[in-house]
Amino acid sequence: MGPVYLFDLVSQHNRWLSVRQTAIAGNIANANTPGFKAVDTEPFEAVLNRVPLEMRVTHNAHLTPGRPAVPVTELRDEEAWDVLHSGNSVVLEQQLLKAGEVRRSFALNAGITKAFHRMLLMSAKG
Numbered sequence: 001m002g003p004v005y006l007f008d009l010v011s012q013h014n015r016w017l018s019v020r021q022t023a024i025a026g027n028i029a030n031a032n033t034p035g036f037k038a039v040d041t042e043p044f045e046a047v048l049n050r051v052p053l054e055m056r057v058t059h060n061a062h063l064t065p066g067r068p069a070v071p072v073t074e075l076r077d078e079e080a081w082d083v084l085h086s087g088n089s090v091v092l093e094q095q096l097l098k099a100g101e102v103r104r105s106f107a108l109n110a111g112i113t114k115a116f117h118r119m120l121l122m123s124a125k126g
Contacts, residue, residue: 006116010109016044017109021102027090028099034086040098 020041030036083089
């Protein structure tokens with residue numbers, strides 16, 4: 001049986017959700033700032049696609065590749081629903097919908113982790 005990377009995946013997704021939640025909070029905080037452009041993180045799938053598979057070293061003479069950093073804080077401009085005459089592109093309704101998505105994703109991650117942990121405990125008990 002190979003190693004299970006579910007916990008690592010959930011941890012990485014939670015870090016990405018935390019960065020997205022910070023970006024959304026910044027958008028909401030600057031909702032009345034003239035000229036402020038709303039930002040969002042890149043999709044989690046794009047972050048996962050950039051992560052290369054690691055090679056396993058089975059002998060001391062083998063070369064070990066350097067581990068590239070995965071930047072999950074890269075923000076991009078987004079097309080907002082509306083742009084105000086002040087140049088501000090933050091729409092509070094849109095940001096609140098995104099905040100709800102983040103909350104639901106955190107809850108889903110916690111539920112999946114809890115269920116998987118219970119399964120591992122039951123299999124260890126035999």
